[in-house]
Each structure stands twice: as structure tokens, then as C-alpha cells.
Amino acid sequence: MQRNDNQSATQGDEPIPPMQQLLDNPFMLVFIGVLFPTVFYILWGIMEIISIPAVK
Amino acid sequence: MSILPPSQKIWWKEPIHGIEITWIIIALIWCLVLFAWMPYWHIYGKQNLSNESYKTPPEVFEAKANAMAKAHTVRTEPKSNIPVVKPPAGSDVYMLGRLWQWWPILELEKNKTYRLHLSSLDWQHGFSLQPTNINLQILPGYETVVTITPDQSGEFAIVCNEYCGVGHHTMLGKIFVK
């Protein structure tokens, strides 16, 4: 694949935006991708189930 | 090319296509409508699943269902030998699922409201009221309480729609609405 050589040179010094840094970081993505459903779906769900009252 | 690294090292600042941004806005609005519909229906809709439920040991639930049947049985369905129970309007009504029947058969009055308690004595079952088409998951050890108001008269069947072993397809119950 041919590429124009000045394309990276023109932006070589610019800092990478934080969102791109996140998307370029696989381990951060694994972390949030496990954290979110674990908290919202599993932990919250288990709390709901535990708090169901016993019948009178 | 999607199988090559992005053509810009900093691709986050690339311009977005006009149709992409238009579509994202339209789609987001629709997503918010979908989301708002559920709380809306809780307030203005008449068909909601109650949040009332209890941890109920199967033997406790069975005793309650037996007590209700003993008090209000009006006849026995001949072929299956299951009692037909006519509880007073507004009362607590019990129906249990077990391998492979729904017990007892209920006789309800049209447009009257009942507190229907549902649970299973053994495995998981599916309460599928036909042909009106109401479907609930029934678990052993848990009791669901739904407040129902039958607004059609006739004969309704409860099909089991959670697989519960080799007799699953014979598991039927009945509700008569008069």
C-alpha cells in the first residue's frame, strides 16, 4: 500500500486526543467492558434478588 | 480500508460525513423515544408486570393453594380430575405449576380484579395464557403476584412454555371467565 509520506509528518507533534488514546488501549477497553456489565447487570441484579422478601 | 490502520495517525479529528451525523441524531432521538416508552407505559399503560414477589418455599405455596381450593371448589373437571375453583372477586387466588399440570382450574368473573399468585413446586415453568397471550416465567421458591382483570369471557388455556421435561407438552391449565 502506497502512502503519502507527509501525512504523518504534518501531525507528528500533535498530542493524541484522550478519546483516541482510550480506543487505542485494549486493556482499558477490557477493564471498562467487564466493569460496566458486572456493576449494572450482575451486581445490581444480585442485590435485587437478595432483597426479595420472604413470604409471610 | 478497514483492514488497514487508519490513514491518519490522529483519526479522532477527521471530519464526519454529513449523512452520518444526521443519521446519528435521528437514531438517537428514536432510541430516547423507545426508552421513554417504558416508564410512560408504567404510568399510562394498563398492562404491566407487577414487582410484587416473595421467596416462598414450595410446601408453603402448596398449602395456600390447597386451602383456597378447599374453600371454593365448585366442581371437578371430569377428564383430568382437577378441581374447578371459583374464588370471590378481589381475593387472593393461587395457581401452582408442577410436572405436568397447572392446578387448580379457575373460574373468574369478567371485569373483576383478582390477585393471582403463581409459583412452581418443582422445576421452572412458563405461564402462557392463551389466546389472550400473557407470558410469565414461573420459578420454584419464588411467588409472583399479578393483579389481573379478565376483560373477555370464555375458556382460556394456560400452556407451559418453559421446557420442563419429557411431559412438557401435556402441561395445560384452564381459566374460565364468565
Add this chain to the structure above:
Amino acid sequence: MAMFRQCPDSGLFFHKSAESLMKAHAVLGVVYLLIGGVLGLLVALTRMPSLHVLNAEDFYLALSIHGTAILIFWIIFFEMAVLYFAASTLLRCRPATPGIGWIGFLLMVIGSTLVMVAFFRGNSSVMFTSYVPMPAEPIFYLGLILFAVGALIGCFIFLGTLVIAKKENTYDGSIPLVTFGALTATVIAIFTIASGAVILIPTLLWSLGFINHIDPLMYRTIWWALGHSSQQINVSAHVAIWYAIAAIIFGAKPMSEKVSRTAFLLYILFLQLASAHHILADPGVSSTWKVFNTSYAMYLAVLASMIHGLTVPGCIEIAQRKKGFNNGLFEWLQKAPWANPVFSGMFISLIIFGFIGGITGVVMGTEQINLIIHNTIFVPGHFHATVAVGTTLAFMAITYFLIPVLFRRQLIWPNACKWQPYIFGGGMLILSLLLLGAGTLGVPRRHWDINFSDAALQFQYAGTAITMMGIAGLGGLMAAVGGAMFCLIAVGSLVFGKRLDPGASLFSSFGFPMAASCYNIERPGKLELAPIEQTGDSGVQAKGTFVLALVFLASFVVYFFINAKYLSSIWPMG
């Protein structure tokens, strides 16, 4: 030591050990597709009321195997091959710890075999879901656990390979979008497998008698973090494959990297919450939890799917328009290579996944609308559109590309290849639509006899529902013909297809008979950034795709409110 070869047709680089792992996983996947497909046909023919081919016991056995073999084994074996491809091949990188990769593969083989043995012994017909307290044999749960551990190893090797590629500088800039999609699938897979372990290990101990009681509601909630999220791995993987095929066939570049990758990020954050779809009709879990989780936190993962649904055909349209197919709204689509199964399979997968699978999934995942749908045959209608067409057909399409490129064999029977996606996709479309229809009329899923001939009480479904089940069976038969064509073409090409390299054989990458001369590259050149093209508003616009998207939205809105209206007609309850 030179371990890479370059495919002269595609220009892709294959590392010897990654290639062997890809081949092994893909072949095992197809074996389970075959097993699951044959039993699926028997299920479809049994649910045709006029044929009813199996007895009840065999039916429930066949259905348990069909579900597990397809939804877990076929899909995940193939996905492992996709992960090796997306990391090692696309990044021109050696795979991390291929030896451990083989241990993972072996665990998956042993695990899936144990599950199959448990099924065929006849005491574990507990369906794909194996809801407690209905018991299966201990080797059933053990097999699933071993399989999951094997798949988890594959996920970690994928991540390890990304690390090596970065460290050894095999590519410039960010990873390609397709690899990013595969990364999304990996993240979801890690959550899926961890949830599976949390619930299946106690269940195994329960089946061995070490634990007295597994709470059925707890089981269902955590199990579905495995059962549903595993299908979200598929969504991420097949969306990645759609992008890959758009790039391979059309040289299409993403409309914008930012939008497509953000959409994948929304998948990573929210897609897995949809496991709650299965708990909507359950007792005890509050409506707040249900509404938040079933809507993937305000439908943000649905938004992501709607974005991919626009950008995948959109990038194809832009690429086609640049080639000169620029007349009217749809010349780009008309002039697409419809006779090439790589493209037709991918495009049918995209359309049916979106229009049928996507819309029905959101509708039945609405908390209250679920009351008229839970456990009816509407549910299988939905997931045959998503998994059988969306995922499976996308995997079939990429297989038509991989047989020449990865296995270096020419496809046999070009005419059968041309028609296969249409026959399989068409059959599945018929099956899905009619199951959706019958489910709307209340027909239950996982049910041997909706005429209740052995039951003490009686009930008669509407005649239309029975007719629909009959026609659905014919759709199933047609899909099975398409599936059989795929298996025959795939296996036939591996065995009898013309060798594209002298000396290439099915096993050449494994070392016997060694075709060492193929692997003559020590280190491929660095993967450079994609060439710059005109992007943004000044470039070519994808008007046709936008019109398609609006048609999609209109269908979505109409279908949603039809079901809301239907819900308002059932008995008032609260």
C-alpha cells in the same frame, strides 16, 4: 527462522502457527455447524404439525444439541479463527504463545466432546439453557467449563498478540477497524466466559452433590450474562467481518474511523446489559433494573448497531461511486457483485440482521411488550434472523474468501457457491418470518406438540398459527439445503479443490508434508497507514444508503407501535 508466507492473491501475510490454529478452529466450527444443522432440520420437521418426525424424547434431545452446537460450539470455534486472523494476519504479527493456543484448542475440543457425550447418553436433554433445578449429568457442566476455559485462552492470546504487534512495531498508527471489531468481540467474550464460570462451577458442584441448592433466579440472571452475551460476541464479530468484506471486495474505507470505533465502544460498554431481555417476565427483579438493563442504558447499543447499519453499506456505496457507479440512488448496489458469495452472503446477512433480527430484538426486549412474547416461538424467529443469518451467513461468506487465501484451494462447484447464500438466507428468512408470526399468535417455543394430543385438557391454537408452523418447516428445509451446500463446498474444496500453490495441502502449515518453501518470509514489511482518500462532506456522499436507513427506521417505528397496540389489547394487569 522464516515463518511467514504471503498469499499472492490477497497480499495478506500468514504466520505458520497462527495459520494452523485458524485452520483447526475453523474446521472444528464447521463440524459443529454440520451436527447442529442436521439436528436443526429434524427439529424443524418435527415442529411441522403435518410431519412431526421425531418422538417427544428425541425431539427435546435434538433441540438441546441443535441449540448448544450452533449457539456455542460452531460460533465460538469460528470466532477463535477470526481472532487469530484479525490479530496475527491483519497486523502481520506472530501470534503470542501458539503452544498455549493449542492447549486452548484442545480444551475446547475436549469440552465440546464431553457435552456431546452427555447429550447422546440421553440424560442431559436440558436445552441450551440448562435451567436449574432440572439436572444434567456432571460431564455436561464440566464440558461447558472446559470449553469456556479454552475460549478464554484464545481471548488472552488475541490480547497478547496485540501487545507483541505494538512492541515489535509491526504496524503504524492504530489497529485496523476490523481488528478493533475483533477486540470488541474479545472484551465481550471475557465478560461472557467469566459469568459462565461464576454460575457453571457451582452448578457442577451441585450436580455432583457438594452443594444442596442453586437459586433458580440467581442462576437465570447470571447464566444469561453467558447465554446472551455470547451472542453479542457474534454481533461484534460479524460486524467486523462486514467491514472486512467491504474492504476486501470494494477496497472500501470506513466513512469515518471515529464514528465506527465509537459505535464499537458503545458495544463494549452497553451491549452485554441486554442479557436482561431474558429476565423481563421473571419475578422479583425490579422494573428499574429491567428498564435500565433491557434498554442497554437508553438504547445506546442499539444506536451503535444503527450506526454500523449505515456505515457498512455507506462505505460500500462511496467506494462504488468512486469507481463510477454514480447514477441515481442505487446503481452502486445494482452493480455490486451479486454472484460472488463473499459479497452476497455478507449483504444478505446485513439486511436480514438489521430489518428482521434487530427490529424484533428491540421490540421484544421492551419491558412490557415482552409479556406478549416471552418464551413464544417469536424468540427463535428473532434469533434465527440474528444468529443464523446475521452471524452464520457472514461467517459462511468470509469462508468463501478464506478457502483460497488461507487453505490455498480453489472453491469447487462455482455455481453452487453462487446460489448458496440465497438458498440459505432465503430459507432462514421464511423460517424467521413465520416463527415470528406464529409466536405473535402465542405458539410456545421448545414444545413438541402444539395440538396437545396426549394432554388431559385441551386447547386449540388458531388455524393460521398451525399453518405458519407448517410453512416455517419448509423454510427450515430450504435453509438446511443451503447449509448442506455450504458444508459440502467447504469440505469438498479442502479435499478436492485445485491446489493454488504447488505442494500446498490441508496440513502443510502443520508441518506434514512440509511445504517449507511457502514460508519464506522472516519478517513482513511494516503495515503502513491506509492511503489518504477524500473524506468528509467534500467527498462522495452515500445518499442511497441514507434512503435505505430511513426505510429501516420507518419499518422499526411501525412495527414497534403495532406491538404496543397489541399489548394494549390483552387483559389489564399490574
